[in-house]
Amino acid sequence: MMCFDLYSANHDFARVYKPLLDPLGLTYPQYLVMVTLWTGAPLSVGKIGQRLGLESNTLTPMLKRLEAIGLVRRSRDSLDERRVSVDLTESGRALEARAADVPNCASAATGLSLEEMRDLQIRLRKLQKGLRSS
Amino acid sequence: MMCFDLYSANHDFARVYKPLLDPLGLTYPQYLVMVTLWTGAPLSVGKIGQRLGLESNTLTPMLKRLEAIGLVRRSRDSLDERRVSVDLTESGRALEARAADVPNCASAATGLSLEEMRDLQIRLRKLQKGLRSS
DNA sequence: TACGTTTAAATCGTGTACGATAAACATGGG
DNA sequence: CCCATGTTTATCGTACACGATTTAAACGTA
Numbered sequence: 001m002m003c004f005d006l007y008s009a010n011h012d013f014a015r016v017y018k019p020l021l022d023p024l025g026l027t028y029p030q031y032l033v034m035v036t037l038w039t040g041a042p043l044s045v046g047k048i049g050q051r052l053g054l055e056s057n058t059l060t061p062m063l064k065r066l067e068a069i070g071l072v073r074r075s076r077d078s079l080d081e082r083r084v085s086v087d088l089t090e091s092g093r094a095l096e097a098r099a100a101d102v103p104n105c106a107s108a109a110t111g112l113s114l115e116e117m118r119d120l121q122i123r124l125r126k127l128q129k130g131l132r133s134s
Numbered sequence: 135m136m137c138f139d140l141y142s143a144n145h146d147f148a149r150v151y152k153p154l155l156d157p158l159g160l161t162y163p164q165y166l167v168m169v170t171l172w173t174g175a176p177l178s179v180g181k182i183g184q185r186l187g188l189e190s191n192t193l194t195p196m197l198k199r200l201e202a203i204g205l206v207r208r209s210r211d212s213l214d215e216r217r218v219s220v221d222l223t224e225s226g227r228a229l230e231a232r233a234a235d236v237p238n239c240a241s242a243a244t245g246l247s248l249e250e251m252r253d254l255q256i257r258l259r260k261l262q263k264g265l266r267s268s
Numbered sequence: 269t270a271c272g273t274t275t276a277a278a279t280c281g282t283g284t285a286c287g288a289t290a291a292a293c294a295t296g297g298g
Numbered sequence: 299c300c301c302a303t304g305t306t307t308a309t310c311g312t313a314c315a316c317g318a319t320t321t322a323a324a325c326g327t328a
Binding site (some may be wrong): 014018055056057080081 | 308309317
Binding site (some may be wrong): 269270271272273274275276277278279280281282283284285286287288289290291292293294295296297298 | 299300301302303304305306307308309310311312313314315316317318319320321322323324325326327328
């Protein structure tokens with residue numbers, strides 16, 4: 001069954017990332033949030049959730065932790081007070097440089113060629129598209 | 135980054151399984167444990183963990199819940215009192231028939247052909263092998 | 269037999285996930 | 299302007315995950 005492979009490959013990935021992220025003081029999901037913010041902060045909670053497939057019930061506590069360690073700042077959007085805008089602090093922005101090698105280390109750990117990675121990624125996206133539209 | 139795709143594809147899979155498993159009263163990880171047991175109970179806690187990439191800290195509470203709803207029985211192995219042997223109850227065995235359609239429904243939801251699924255599975259296993267040996 | 273080492277589960281604390289619900293705010297129609 | 303409706307985030311309870319530690323049983327060696 002494919003779900004077995006997906007389930008444990010995901011865990012294996014998290015395990016490979018752990019030693020890379022520990023020095024940065026980030027968990028794997030926290031890292032994914034930071035990567036999302038590095039691509040263009042500020043973002044609303046909902047926007048971040050959309051990218052990662054998470055909702056406020058998961059993100060709110062996580063973002064509060066990231067705020068507590070000084071990497072992000074949360075503030076109500078003045079145009080729409082329902083939204084919470086999440087922005088990087090100086091420290092959060094600086095972390096990007098320190099995390100620069102993480103993707104390379106991680107992809108090296110896969111043992112796959114660039115070609116193979118690209119291919120797997122395309123297939124995963126197709127799977128995802130199917131799952132989401134079902 | 136591939137980890138994003140793997141991370142969210144795994145979540146998407148869990149979401150597809152949920153409506154299929156709710157009628158059975160199982161969570162997604164619980165279902166994976168039951169599938170493992172259906173392939174040949176009894177199994178020790180360690181053996182189940184080996185198959186799913188989990189350890190006793192995750193499995194012990196989960197197995198206790200499965201025991202509480204009457205699907206499995208846990209008992210110390212008389213040959214080696216360190217081990218806990220996990221076996222199916224009558225009810226746990228009977229559930230296999232009720233869950234017979236789940237894999238088909240799930241693979242239908244992927245929107246992939248059998249060929250594509252086999253291919254993706256092979257690539258995932260290769261990835262996994264790489265990640266585990268790193 | 270005694271004892272240090274290894275192994276298998278369990279326990280504990282922290283951090284995700286997520287369904288269900290609540291609270292605060294925006295918006296459109298009357 | 300008011301209210302019904304929808305949207306966005308937060309809160310709560312339950313269930314994984316996992317690192318670190320503990321407990322108990324098995325094993326090896328003197």
